[in-house]
Amino acid sequence: MKNNRIRNVLKGLSFTSAMFIFQACYGTPQDFGYDRLVEGQVTSETTGLPIKGIKVSVAGDNSYYVTTDDEGKFSFYSEKEENVLIGFEDIDGDENGAFRDLFKTVEDISESVYLEIALKDKL
Amino acid sequence: MISLKKYAFRQFKKLETRAHELNYLFWECTTRCNLNCIHCGSDCAKDSAFKDMPLDDFLKAIDTIEDKAPNFTVVFTGGEPLLRNDLEQCGKELRKRGFRWSMVSNGHLYNRERHYSLLNAGMGALTISLDGLEASHNWMRNNSTSFQKVVNAIELAASATRLNFDVVTCVNQKNINELRQIKDLLVSKNVKAWRLFTIIPIGRAANNPDLQLSDKQFVELMDFIAEQRKAKDIDVKFSCEGYVGKYESLVRDSSFFCRAGINIGSVLIDGSISACPNIDRSFSQGNIYTDNFYEVWQKKFQPFRNRSWTKTGQCKSCREYNDCQGNGFHNWHGNKQNVLVCHHQKIEQGSV
Numbered sequence: 001m002k003n004n005r006i007r008n009v010l011k012g013l014s015f016t017s018a019m020f021i022f023q024a025c026y027g028t029p030q031d032f033g034y035d036r037l038v039e040g041q042v043t044s045e046t047t048g049l050p051i052k053g054i055k056v057s058v059a060g061d062n063s064y065y066v067t068t069d070d071e072g073k074f075s076f077y078s079e080k081e082e083n084v085l086i087g088f089e090d091i092d093g094d095e096n097g098a099f100r101d102l103f104k105t106v107e108d109i110s111e112s113v114y115l116e117i118a119l120k121d122k123l
Numbered sequence: 124m125i126s127l128k129k130y131a132f133r134q135f136k137k138l139e140t141r142a143h144e145l146n147y148l149f150w151e152c153t154t155r156c157n158l159n160c161i162h163c164g165s166d167c168a169k170d171s172a173f174k175d176m177p178l179d180d181f182l183k184a185i186d187t188i189e190d191k192a193p194n195f196t197v198v199f200t201g202g203e204p205l206l207r208n209d210l211e212q213c214g215k216e217l218r219k220r221g222f223r224w225s226m227v228s229n230g231h232l233y234n235r236e237r238h239y240s241l242l243n244a245g246m247g248a249l250t251i252s253l254d255g256l257e258a259s260h261n262w263m264r265n266n267s268t269s270f271q272k273v274v275n276a277i278e279l280a281a282s283a284t285r286l287n288f289d290v291v292t293c294v295n296q297k298n299i300n301e302l303r304q305i306k307d308l309l310v311s312k313n314v315k316a317w318r319l320f321t322i323i324p325i326g327r328a329a330n331n332p333d334l335q336l337s338d339k340q341f342v343e344l345m346d347f348i349a350e351q352r353k354a355k356d357i358d359v360k361f362s363c364e365g366y367v368g369k370y371e372s373l374v375r376d377s378s379f380f381c382r383a384g385i386n387i388g389s390v391l392i393d394g395s396i397s398a399c400p401n402i403d404r405s406f407s408q409g410n411i412y413t414d415n416f417y418e419v420w421q422k423k424f425q426p427f428r429n430r431s432w433t434k435t436g437q438c439k440s441c442r443e444y445n446d447c448q449g450n451g452f453h454n455w456h457g458n459k460q461n462v463l464v465c466h467h468q469k470i471e472q473g474s475v
């Protein structure tokens with residue numbers, strides 16, 4: 001703690017910006033951590049069983065999407081923003097059952113979020 | 124008498140060296156490459172003598188790290204990292220362990236699909252090389268389609284607000300007169316940060332005079348960077364490759380401090396433990412296949428943390444030594460009797 005204080009004083013006196021973060025000459029800039037992990041599981045509201053093949057994406061941006069695996073699980077990194085709308089869409093027709101799309105708003109901006117999603121059967 | 128600023132920075136460096144907190148780790152995950160660049164310091168080739176390092180081997184090494192620094196970043200380098208098909212899996216495993224990760228790429232294979240899959244796997248920073256306008260870039264990359272591909276890659280990377288992205292340019296005889304146009308191109312592509320290098324004469328670059336700047340051209344480069352930094356339309360800086368004397372405060376955010384072996388480590392393709400990958404491989408401090416990685420980091424690395432041995436050759440009597448300390452570590456190759464490039468000397472001679 002004491003060493004850190006001395007270090008910061010010296011850093012200040014040498015006009016090394018408090019925001020300065022080094023990068024190796026042939027390396028990349030530092031990762032500032034602007035993303036967060038979104039993971040979870042999608043199941044059927046009727047049977048409670050996991051659903052495979054559901055498209056999970058940040059609504060409005062079709063670029064960022066994954067599909068659920070055999071256990072209905074998914075995970076991806078997304079922008080760390082408030083009120084992100086995550087879409088769950090059945091894109092494979094009747095192949096793994098037919099379900100209604102669902103959109104869920106994630107309000108907080110924590111480092112990671114786990115979502116348990118139950119989809120209704122398509123009428 | 125030295126200024127308070129210089130004195131404080133020297134003391135700051137001493138404290139940083141004593142603490143030697145590892146927070147930036149290069150992983151030379153492949154030495155395969157899809158290009159055959161004429162300046163390559165690694166002498167990479169399509170058919171590397173080494174197989175890609177298995178992810179599990181690397182994970183075993185970094186799992187020895189006991190006190191992980193905040194914002195610890197693993198930097199994938201090569202070779203060309205994008206040739207690995209398991210890059211996303213590598214990234215996810217690192218994020219699971221609380222490490223951040225980033226990548227240095229030539230951009231040739233960086234397409235839309237890969238861009239999103241890498242972001243989905245938690246990539247947080249990226250550096251792509253652009254070495255000139257079309258003719259000069261393609262000359263250096265030894266490939267007639269490289270420029271178009273890298274410009275596409277730059278557009279994609281610059282569009283991702285979560286990515287801390289910069290472009291690097293190796294300045295040489297063919298592109299030194301294009302710097303303003305390159306800058307305009309980058310600004311038009313919404314690039315926020317641009318780092319400029321010179322090429323040290325190692326690897327394939329050792330025997331190509333077109334790749335080296337004259338002393339006068341080096342001063343021109345310093346003046347260009349200093350001037351562009353005032354404009355603030357893009358964050359232009361000189362890389363931390365060497366000590367640049369009177370230009371120190373004009374071309375970078377902070378004074379020169381080579382952190383190789385102090386905060387920067389590496390795991391090289393054969394398992395060697397070292398600092399930046401362009402450092403002479405004879406400086407390797409151990410090997411992940413025979414040593415405990417973190418123990419090596421904590422207990423070895425003496426030549427990196429006590430650089431008094433560099434006070435030899437032209438550095439021996441240099442009045443700037445206390446601030447330069449033998450220049451960037453990668454400038455010590457071969458018999459190590461003299462520094463390979465002295466940026467300060469280039470400035471002195473080029474300013475006459």
